[in-house]
Amino acid sequence: MSSKRVALVAGASFGIGRAIAERLASDGHRVLALARSQDKLAELEEKATSAGHVVHGICADVADLEATLAAVEAAARDFGEPSIFVHAISSRYRHARLQSVNAEDMRREIDVGLTSAAALSSALLRGMARERFGRIVFLGSSAAAVGLAGSSVYCAIKAGLEGLARGIAVDYADRGITANTIALGMVKTERLDERRHSAGGSEDDLLSRVPQRRLISVDEVAAVTSFLVSDVAQSLTGTVIQADAGLHLVGARIE
Numbered sequence: 001m002s003s004k005r006v007a008l009v010a011g012a013s014f015g016i017g018r019a020i021a022e023r024l025a026s027d028g029h030r031v032l033a034l035a036r037s038q039d040k041l042a043e044l045e046e047k048a049t050s051a052g053h054v055v056h057g058i059c060a061d062v063a064d065l066e067a068t069l070a071a072v073e074a075a076a077r078d079f080g081e082p083s084i085f086v087h088a089i090s091s092r093y094r095h096a097r098l099q100s101v102n103a104e105d106m107r108r109e110i111d112v113g114l115t116s117a118a119a120l121s122s123a124l125l126r127g128m129a130r131e132r133f134g135r136i137v138f139l140g141s142s143a144a145a146v147g148l149a150g151s152s153v154y155c156a157i158k159a160g161l162e163g164l165a166r167g168i169a170v171d172y173a174d175r176g177i178t179a180n181t182i183a184l185g186m187v188k189t190e191r192l193d194e195r196r197h198s199a200g201g202s203e204d205d206l207l208s209r210v211p212q213r214r215l216i217s218v219d220e221v222a223a224v225t226s227f228l229v230s231d232v233a234q235s236l237t238g239t240v241i242q243a244d245a246g247l248h249l250v251g252a253r254i255e
């Protein structure tokens with residue numbers, strides 16, 4: 001039986017982060033759901049309330065770190081300090097080889113996908129250390145291990161998240177805090193559809209590369225996250241869980 005805690009889920013308005021926010025709320029945690037879309041957050045809050053769960057939306061753009069940290073701090077004052085943090089955000093997908101990505105776009109992508117994970121973790125670690133319990137989970141990608149066509153900066157960000165989790169795991173191992181990455185393969189989401197349209201090719205085309213020949217559901221990812229943040233997952237830290245239907249076993253697609 002796991003204790004009920006306050007959880008911050010960054011990237012919770014739709015897709016995988018939303019499924020994780022709903023799952024953690026149904027596990028009995030009080031969830032702070034962060035994203036930019038006020039209307040989607042309001043709808044998530046309403047749905048949770050009618051199911052008897054507790055979700056509070058934080059409307060913020062992580063590209064504006066100062067405002068995001070202030071909004072999280074204010075919510076933590078009213079709601080309680082999060083001892084669970086899940087980061088489920090990356091920039092919109094655009095298929096482009098590195099030579100056609102300008103430095104400003106690279107910086108923004110890294111700010112949104114990696115710097116925000118480091119800064120939000122940093123802001124929450126003091127409270128977690130005080131409580132002598134903390135769970136940090138980053139959503140990574142098998143792209144970190146094997147590469148992904150037209151996505152060099154994305155690959156760097158996802159590898160960076162794995163390193164960040166390992167660094168936190170080492171520094172806070174004696175405070176009851178764990179930090180892990182879930183390296184995902186192809187999850188059935190709007191993001192995956194965007195990628196397929198942008199890169200070209202059919203769903204069958206995508207599936208032909210996956211050893212299990214199927215897309216992963218957002219609920220499967222939420223279930224892995226639910227376990228990683230539970231009390232019984234204390235020994236798992238600094239790890240990369242390859243929840244990718246075997247994608248990391250077959251290597252990158254070269255286009």
Ligand SMILES: NC(=O)c1ccc[n+]([C@@H]2O[C@H](COP(=O)([O-])OP(=O)(O)OC[C@H]3O[C@@H](n4cnc5c(N)ncnc54)[C@H](OP(=O)(O)O)[C@@H]3O)[C@@H](O)[C@H]2O)c1
Binds near residue numbers: 012036060141
């Ligand atoms: N889908 C896949 O197949 C797949 C595969 C491997 C890894 N992943 C990883 O899994 C995570 C979630 O992916 P996803 O497919 O669910 O969709 P996503 O498009 O990466 O993320 C969606 C969530 O992030 C929020 N978000 C985006 N930019 C934001 C910003 N600047 N500030 C605050 N919130 C922001 C979005 O809400 P708003 O637009 O309302 O802000 C939404 O709630 C990502 O880290 C992604 O890289 C996904």
